[in-house]
Amino acid sequence: MKHFVFFAFLAITAISFSQIPSTSVEKVTLALQQEQEMEANSLVKNIPLKNIGPSVMSGRVVDVDVNPENPTEFYVGYASGGLWHTNNNGTTFTPVLDNSQTQNVGDIAVDWKSGTIWVGTGENNASRSSYAGIGILKSTDEGKTWENMGLRDSHHMGRILINPKNPEEVVVGVTGHLYSPNAERGIYKTLDGGQTWEKTLFVSDNAGIIDVAHAPDNFNTQYAASWQKDRKAWDFQGSGNLSAVYKSNDGGSSWVKISVPESGFPTGDGVGRIGLAVFDENTVYAVHDNQFRREKSKEPKKKSSGLTKEDFKTMSTNDFLKIDDKKLNAFLKTNNFQEKYRAENVKQMVRSGAAKPVDLAKYLENANTLLFDTPVVGAEVYRSDDGGKTWNKQNENYIDDLFYSYGYYFAQIRVDPSDVNRIYLAGVPIIKSDDGGKTYTAINGENVHSDHHALWINPKMPGHLINGNDGGINISYDDGKSWQKNNSPTVGQFYAINVDNQEPYNVYGGLQDNGVWMGAHTSKENSGWHQSGQYPWKSIMGGDGMQVQIDARDANIVYTGFQFGNYYRLDLAKDTQKYIQPKHELGETPYRFNWQTPILLSPHNQDILYLGGNKLHRSLNQGDAWETISSDLTHGGKPGNVAYGTLTTISESPFKFGLLYTGSDDGLIQVSKDAGGSWSVISNALPKNMWVSRVIASKHKKERVYASLNGYRWDDFTPYIYVSDDYGQTWKSITNNLPASPVNVILEDTENENLLFVGTDNGLYVSFDQGDSWTVFQNGMPNVAVHDLVIQPKAKHLLVGTHGRSIYKADIAALQQMTRDVISEELHIYPLENIKHSSRWGSSWSSWAKPQTPGLDITFYASKAEKYIATIKTMDGIVVSATELEADKGLNVLSYDLAFSKAGRMAYLKRKKTELKDAKNGKTYLPKGKYVVELKGNGGTKNVTFEIE
Numbered sequence: 001m002k003h004f005v006f007f008a009f010l011a012i013t014a015i016s017f018s019q020i021p022s023t024s025v026e027k028v029t030l031a032l033q034q035e036q037e038m039e040a041n042s043l044v045k046n047i048p049l050k051n052i053g054p055s056v057m058s059g060r061v062v063d064v065d066v067n068p069e070n071p072t073e074f075y076v077g078y079a080s081g082g083l084w085h086t087n088n089n090g091t092t093f094t095p096v097l098d099n100s101q102t103q104n105v106g107d108i109a110v111d112w113k114s115g116t117i118w119v120g121t122g123e124n125n126a127s128r129s130s131y132a133g134i135g136i137l138k139s140t141d142e143g144k145t146w147e148n149m150g151l152r153d154s155h156h157m158g159r160i161l162i163n164p165k166n167p168e169e170v171v172v173g174v175t176g177h178l179y180s181p182n183a184e185r186g187i188y189k190t191l192d193g194g195q196t197w198e199k200t201l202f203v204s205d206n207a208g209i210i211d212v213a214h215a216p217d218n219f220n221t222q223y224a225a226s227w228q229k230d231r232k233a234w235d236f237q238g239s240g241n242l243s244a245v246y247k248s249n250d251g252g253s254s255w256v257k258i259s260v261p262e263s264g265f266p267t268g269d270g271v272g273r274i275g276l277a278v279f280d281e282n283t284v285y286a287v288h289d290n291q292f293r294r295e296k297s298k299e300p301k302k303k304s305s306g307l308t309k310e311d312f313k314t315m316s317t318n319d320f321l322k323i324d325d326k327k328l329n330a331f332l333k334t335n336n337f338q339e340k341y342r343a344e345n346v347k348q349m350v351r352s353g354a355a356k357p358v359d360l361a362k363y364l365e366n367a368n369t370l371l372f373d374t375p376v377v378g379a380e381v382y383r384s385d386d387g388g389k390t391w392n393k394q395n396e397n398y399i400d401d402l403f404y405s406y407g408y409y410f411a412q413i414r415v416d417p418s419d420v421n422r423i424y425l426a427g428v429p430i431i432k433s434d435d436g437g438k439t440y441t442a443i444n445g446e447n448v449h450s451d452h453h454a455l456w457i458n459p460k461m462p463g464h465l466i467n468g469n470d471g472g473i474n475i476s477y478d479d480g481k482s483w484q485k486n487n488s489p490t491v492g493q494f495y496a497i498n499v500d501n502q503e504p505y506n507v508y509g510g511l512q513d514n515g516v517w518m519g520a521h522t523s524k525e526n527s528g529w530h531q532s533g534q535y536p537w538k539s540i541m542g543g544d545g546m547q548v549q550i551d552a553r554d555a556n557i558v559y560t561g562f563q564f565g566n567y568y569r570l571d572l573a574k575d576t577q578k579y580i581q582p583k584h585e586l587g588e589t590p591y592r593f594n595w596q597t598p599i600l601l602s603p604h605n606q607d608i609l610y611l612g613g614n615k616l617h618r619s620l621n622q623g624d625a626w627e628t629i630s631s632d633l634t635h636g637g638k639p640g641n642v643a644y645g646t647l648t649t650i651s652e653s654p655f656k657f658g659l660l661y662t663g664s665d666d667g668l669i670q671v672s673k674d675a676g677g678s679w680s681v682i683s684n685a686l687p688k689n690m691w692v693s694r695v696i697a698s699k700h701k702k703e704r705v706y707a708s709l710n711g712y713r714w715d716d717f718t719p720y721i722y723v724s725d726d727y728g729q730t731w732k733s734i735t736n737n738l739p740a741s742p743v744n745v746i747l748e749d750t751e752n753e754n755l756l757f758v759g760t761d762n763g764l765y766v767s768f769d770q771g772d773s774w775t776v777f778q779n780g781m782p783n784v785a786v787h788d789l790v791i792q793p794k795a796k797h798l799l800v801g802t803h804g805r806s807i808y809k810a811d812i813a814a815l816q817q818m819t820r821d822v823i824s825e826e827l828h829i830y831p832l833e834n835i836k837h838s839s840r841w842g843s844s845w846s847s848w849a850k851p852q853t854p855g856l857d858i859t860f861y862a863s864k865a866e867k868y869i870a871t872i873k874t875m876d877g878i879v880v881s882a883t884e885l886e887a888d889k890g891l892n893v894l895s896y897d898l899a900f901s902k903a904g905r906m907a908y909l910k911r912k913k914t915e916l917k918d919a920k921n922g923k924t925y926l927p928k929g930k931y932v933v934e935l936k937g938n939g940g941t942k943n944v945t946f947e948i949e
Contacts, residue, residue, distance in 0.1 A: 022177060031741060056537065058471050059079065061454050061473060068459070079104070079123040080803050082096075082784075084489050119137040129803055133155060135148050136172060171188070175209065211275050221281055354587060359586050416457050428452075430452040450470075453468055471487070495512060495596055501794065508548040556574075567579075594665060597612060611626075648664060667690045667709070671727055708722075720743060741763070747759075798812045835948050836948075856898055862938060866886075870883050870935050875945075929947070
C-alpha cells in the first residue's frame, strides 16, 4: 500500500502562512563544523550504539553504479542510508560514507579507472522524507575519506556525469531546495575535478535539473531535464511550463531548450517530471509525468447496476427516498459506512433535513479519492530519432498503474545499450517494452519491492539487470523473469518505534513503504536465517508503517497501521486484526489525518486509546468505539492537495488521567486538564507555523512539559526545543548549543529527570543538565536522521529509530547515573554486575568455530583526559591482571576478558598453591570468587568489586 499521497480539501484558514526563510548555507556549514567538534569532545563518545537491524526489508535506493569490467562490483546509494559497496555481486556490502557528515544521497558516479567516487548529497526525489544534502562529495581513496567539493546550498542533487575520457570533467544537475526557492540549482560543470564550478544552465529559482544524460560514445552530446515544482506542507505542485528538455553539443558548457511546441514534446503548465535515456547520437527517450488532465472519454459509460458515489452528488431528496433499501444498503456496506448508517436510518436523516444525499458522496471523499476522480494523463514515453529536434509519443494508450498520483516520485527510464527498442520504466511496478514503448509487460518479481528508482543494464550481457527500489537491491539474469534479493545492509527508514516488556523484550517499528516489523532486541543480523527459514524480525502490517502501541498487560495486543490514520488492533496470538479508524458523522466534514497519524495508549488504563486527526478521538474499549473529545485542535487546514491541519503528537501525563497535550502540523500546541472537556492554546509565544514534532508530558514533574518544533518543511533547519514547568503557560528554550538541524524527537529519561535525548535530521544528542548543554551521542552510528527514541526501562536501554540505518540500541545505565554529584567528581567508577562462571570459556563445539569468551565492561567517569592504571585483584590482594590506558574526559569503558596476565597467573599460583586449568584458546580464566577492580589516576584511586559466581 504505497503513497496514497494527496488529499484535496478546501478548508479556509484564517491564519497567514508567509514564507519562513530557509537556513543559510553559512549556518549549515557552521553547524557541521560545530557537530564535528562536539563529537570529538563528547562525554559519551565511548558509549557504543549497536545496530540491531532489521535489514531484510531494506530502504529506498536512489542509484547504482556498476564496474563495467566486473559487474560483480558496484556501489549502491540509499536515499537516507548512505553509500554501500560490494565486490561479490551483492552477497555482502560495506558502508563507505559513514565517516562523512551526511547519509543523504541523491546520485552517485564512479570513475572506475581511477577509483574516484562522487556523491551528490540530498535525495533527488521530492518525498516527505527526502532529506537535504550538504553539497557534492568526492573520495579518491575508495570512501575512506571524503572532501566536500562545493555546491553546498544545492540541498538535492539530480544527476552526475563524468567524462569517460577526462575524469576531471564533471557535469552535475542540481535539483535545488525542496521547500523553498534558491539560486544554486541548474547545471554546473567543472574541468578541474571540482575545484571550481561554472553554472552553465539556470532555469529559475523554482526549477532545477532532475536528470542529465549523455550519448554513450560522445560526452559532448548531452540532454538535461528541468523540473518546476513547489512543495509545501499542505500542497505539492509538481509541474509547470519551466519543466523542459535541454540539449548541449559541447559537453554541458552551453544549452538550448529543445522541448518547444513545434518539437512534439509537451509544453505548458502540465509538464511534470522528466527522465532521460540516450541510446546513441540520434536516438533519445524521455519518460514524462504528464500532469494535464485526461480528456473525458467519448464512449458512453456502461450503466452500473449498483449505486456509485457520483450518483448522490446531483440526486434530489425525492429521488433519494425512492431508492430501494436493498440497493442502498448494498452501497453503504460496500463502501464501509459505519454500521449505524443503514438504509432506514439514512433515509430518516435525509427526510428530516439532518443530512442531504450529497453527504453520502462527501463521506467518501477521503485522502485519495479526489485525485483519482479527476485523473491526470500520467506516465507517457517520447522518442526522438533526430537528436531531439522532433519527438513522437510512443504509447498509444494510457500507461496506467505505474505512476498513479505520485509521478513526482518516479520518472526513470533506461534503454538497453544492445537494443534500441528495449526500454524499461521505473514506477509501481517496473515494466519493460520490446517495441520502443508501444506495449509493455511487468517484470516485478514476488521478492521485489514495487517502487523502483534505479536500474543498470549490462551492455555486454542483455538480460542482466541490477535494480534499486524502495526495498533495496535485486539482480536478474533473465531480463526480469526471476530476481535475487540482496538486502544485507541495515538501511531501514523508520518513522516510529516502540518496545514491550517481554523477556527478551521486542522492538516494534513502522517504516517508510515497508510496513510494520517486530523483533527481539537480542536478534542477530546474519545470514543464518537462510538456513533456518526464520528471520528474527517479523512483518505485522503492510503499507507505510506508522506508530505502534503495545498493551502493557498483553503484548499480543498491538495497535498500529499505515499512512493517513489507517490503524488496526492486532491480536498477534490469534493472527487477527480489526480496523479501528474513527469515522466522522454523516453530514460532517471528513476528519483530516496526518501521513504519520499519532496514537497513544493511556498510561492509566490500557483499554483507553487516543488517536489524533484534526480532532482528538478517544476510545474506552480498545478502539471498538470512539468519542471525539475536542473541536478542531489545528488552525483549520489550508487549500491544497496534501492532508494538513492535522495532529502530529499526543501525550498524557502519567501523574493525572486526562491531563492531555496535543501538537499539530501547523504549529498549535494545546492542553486539556479535564480529559478533553476544555482546551487551551499554549503555543502563542513559540515560533509560528512550525510542525510540532513532539509534545511530551514529564515523567518526573506533573507541571512539566517538553515540546520540539520542526521547520524542515520550510527548509528551516533551526532546532527548536522548549520546556515549561507550568503546563505550557510559559516556555524556556533549551536548544542552547545544538547545531542547526531540524528536531524530530525529544525524550526524557525514565529515571534521571536531568537526562534528555534529542533526535535530529542529522544525528543524536544527549543532555545531562535538562537541556542547558548538549553533547553528541553517536559512537557506532553515522550522521543519519533520527526519527524516534524510546527507553526500555527495565533493561536500561535506549532504542534509536533512524530513517535510513534501521534501529540502534545503547546501554544507558551509566548515563542515567550521571548526576551532578558524579560529574563533580574527579573520578567515578560504576558498580559491576556479577558474572556466571562457565567451564566452556575459551572453547567451542568445533575446532572450526570461534571460542566462547567472557567479558567484563568496566565503566568510569573521568573529569579530564588522563593516563590511568587499572588493576584486577583478588580480595586478598593478589594482582591477577593490570593495564595502562588513556582515558577521555567523560565516560570510558575498559573491557576486560577475565583472563590472568602471565605475571598474574604466576603470582596467583605462588600464593594459592592450587591448580589452574588453561582453556583451549590458550588463556587462563579467573576461577570463581570475588575480585576488586582498582583504578588509579588523576590524583585519586577508586575501587569496585565483582563476583564470578
